[in-house]
Amino acid sequence: MRELLDAIGARTPAPASGSVAALTGALAAALTEMAARYADDDASIERARELKARLGALADEDSVVYAAFMAERNEETRAEIIRVPEEIAAAATEVAELADRVGAQLQTSVAGDAEAAAALARAAAGVAKRLVELNV
Numbered sequence: 001m002r003e004l005l006d007a008i009g010a011r012t013p014a015p016a017s018g019s020v021a022a023l024t025g026a027l028a029a030a031l032t033e034m035a036a037r038y039a040d041d042d043a044s045i046e047r048a049r050e051l052k053a054r055l056g057a058l059a060d061e062d063s064v065v066y067a068a069f070m071a072e073r074n075e076e077t078r079a080e081i082i083r084v085p086e087e088i089a090a091a092a093t094e095v096a097e098l099a100d101r102v103g104a105q106l107q108t109s110v111a112g113d114a115e116a117a118a119a120l121a122r123a124a125a126g127v128a129k130r131l132v133e134l135n136v
Contacts, residue, residue, distance in 0.1 A: 013070050018062035018085050018131055025092035025124035026055035031117035032099040039105040044098055051095050055124075058088050081135045089128035096121035 004023075008015050029052035036044035065080040096118045103114030 014063035014066045015059070016063075016066070017127055018066065018081075018088065019059040021085070021092070021124040021127040021131070022055045022059035022062055022088045024120050024127075025088060025095055026052050026059065028092070028099065028117040028121035028124065029055060029095045031113050031120070032095055032102055035099065035106060035110050035114040035117065036102045038108060038110040039102050041102060041105060044102050047098060048095070051091050051098070055088065055091050055095075058084060058091065062088070078135065082132055085128040085131040085135065089125045089132065092121045092125035092128060096125065
């Protein structure tokens with residue numbers, strides 16, 4: 001974890017806010033998965049796991065496509081630095097919706113984890129949407 005935080009804090013173009021948004025979404029998905037386990041909601045557990053994996057992959061992908069854009073600024077690389085945050089935003093939005101549904105099934109303190117997951121996912125989606133605007 002410390003290495004990741006140091007890499008984010010370094011004066012380098014990536015990893016940066018796109019990767020952080022994706023990782024935040026992945027963390028939110030992990031919290032959703034945990035809450036879904038307490039709700040005994042197998043479908044939500046599986047979907048949260050899929051979203052967690054996808055957002056984790058998008059975190060890496062964001063760094064790769066941004067580095068490619070910095071190396072060669074053209075329409076192809078620009079399209080990629082728009083596409084990846086769009087995917088991050090879509091996946092994070094789905095995590096937030098899933099967390100809300102799971103949270104509604106819970107009456108324990110775990111409901112707070114589902115609420116935290118939804119808030120984190122919405123923040124991640126908002127950051128990713130703003131990156132799309134900036135990269136267009």
